[in-house]
Amino acid sequence: MTYLFPNPAVSPAKAAFLVNAARKKGPYPEAFKATLSHAGHVRAAKVISSWPGYAPTPLASLPTLAERLGVAAVHYKDEGGRFGLGSFKALGGAYAVFRLLAAELRRRDGGVDEAALAAGRLKEAARTVTVCCATDGNHGRSVAWGARMFGARAVIFIHASVSEGRAEAIRRYGAEVVRTSGNYDDSVREADRTAAANGWFVVSDTSYPGYTDVPRDVMQGYAVMVAEALGALDAPPSHVFVQGGVGGLAAAIIAHLWEAYGADMPAIVVVEPDKAACLYESARAGKPTAVAGDLDTVMAGMACGEPSLIAWPLLASGASAFMTIADQAALATMQLLASGAAGATIVGGESGVAGLAGLIAAAGQPDWRQALGLDSASRVLLFGSEGDTDPDLYARIVGRTGDAVRAGA
Numbered sequence: 001m002t003y004l005f006p007n008p009a010v011s012p013a014k015a016a017f018l019v020n021a022a023r024k025k026g027p028y029p030e031a032f033k034a035t036l037s038h039a040g041h042v043r044a045a046k047v048i049s050s051w052p053g054y055a056p057t058p059l060a061s062l063p064t065l066a067e068r069l070g071v072a073a074v075h076y077k078d079e080g081g082r083f084g085l086g087s088f089k090a091l092g093g094a095y096a097v098f099r100l101l102a103a104e105l106r107r108r109d110g111g112v113d114e115a116a117l118a119a120g121r122l123k124e125a126a127r128t129v130t131v132c133c134a135t136d137g138n139h140g141r142s143v144a145w146g147a148r149m150f151g152a153r154a155v156i157f158i159h160a161s162v163s164e165g166r167a168e169a170i171r172r173y174g175a176e177v178v179r180t181s182g183n184y185d186d187s188v189r190e191a192d193r194t195a196a197a198n199g200w201f202v203v204s205d206t207s208y209p210g211y212t213d214v215p216r217d218v219m220q221g222y223a224v225m226v227a228e229a230l231g232a233l234d235a236p237p238s239h240v241f242v243q244g245g246v247g248g249l250a251a252a253i254i255a256h257l258w259e260a261y262g263a264d265m266p267a268i269v270v271v272e273p274d275k276a277a278c279l280y281e282s283a284r285a286g287k288p289t290a291v292a293g294d295l296d297t298v299m300a301g302m303a304c305g306e307p308s309l310i311a312w313p314l315l316a317s318g319a320s321a322f323m324t325i326a327d328q329a330a331l332a333t334m335q336l337l338a339s340g341a342a343g344a345t346i347v348g349g350e351s352g353v354a355g356l357a358g359l360i361a362a363a364g365q366p367d368w369r370q371a372l373g374l375d376s377a378s379r380v381l382l383f384g385s386e387g388d389t390d391p392d393l394y395a396r397i398v399g400r401t402g403d404a405v406r407a408g409a
Helices: 030-034 038-048 063-069 079-084 089-109 114-118 138-150 164-171 184-198 213-232 248-264 278-285 312-318 327-339 354-363 366-372 391-398 402-407
Strands: 015-019 059-061 073-078 130-135 153-158 176-179 239-243 267-273 321-325 379-384
Touching: 015 278, 015 354, 015 366, 030 248, 030 312, 038 089, 038 213, 038 248, 059 213, 063 073, 063 354, 073 079, 073 213, 073 354, 079 089, 079 379, 089 114, 089 130, 089 138, 089 213, 130 138, 130 184, 138 153, 138 164, 153 164, 153 184, 164 176, 164 391, 213 248, 213 379, 239 248, 239 354, 248 267, 248 312, 267 278, 267 354, 278 312, 278 321, 321 354, 327 354, 327 391, 354 366, 354 379, 391 402
Parallel strands: 073 379, 130 153, 153 176, 239 267, 239 379, 267 321
Antiparallel strands: 015 321, 059 073
């Protein structure tokens, strides 16, 4: 397929943009360190880097796209190969399962050998623990994978519109999959109710009243990806465009960059589907705001109607702007990456390319560029949070399978 500039599918007319007037500048607030911190990242990185198959994911340069957009550099952190799970979620859900099992085994036995647990040598003890979560696909896959690695049982709840391909990918890790009615937020509530009735442990990537500890561990795991990206760059980024959803990924990125760079942190733009824009609406309202409906977006990983309770304060204080994009923008951006026309050939999934789609839209609008300070000296960092996690859907959108795109790269 040919990707032409400018492309009406990703034009600013099909996107919305909101500067965050509540953004705070200065050092990373001490109060936020109880949620996410450099110390927490060090703990997470030590565990995650010990797992079989760990390796930093590639950071691709997109020089052709950078030139077309009038910026100095565009770098895309490609999470499609992370632990063979296809997305950055491998870092969060599995790490949270590890932390939960360590705490529960410590409570039962008075102590736990965390190195043995991480290496899968405590499966006999862990098999009596059941973990569960709700998912659009990728988080549930990570929880199921982590449960299998450490020896626990997993039950994963998916809502009505999650594809059977994503459900089967979860089952391959030995988890029981339960399909519920309603949308993602309904499946979160169903997982919580069922866990309470059965004595299971919820490992959710979103937080809500009375449930905040585990999602902190999920988000802290994501920071490993951020540290890898900074280590691979020859200069700090000036701008980051990142996917929204419930806000956990964006909050992890904001926290890590804010603590690392203080008042000099990059401008961070949070990008969501226009059909599931709970963070954009929260920013407009100045408080956490839910959006209703079936949240029917092709960007399935962001089909979320309610912000994470602990993620939102970080976004409200640290994000420079919020954006929404139409589904067609994500589809066109997937095709762009697969074509190689950006300067590298990349398999980017529907949700994983949203930050890049937001950059393209923002770069095409002079007043948005000015509001963000986006110019010829800008160095933009993007997190390609998933590859072809639904291979059949990817092939329908791009016209080739992910394997064919990778083979032709």
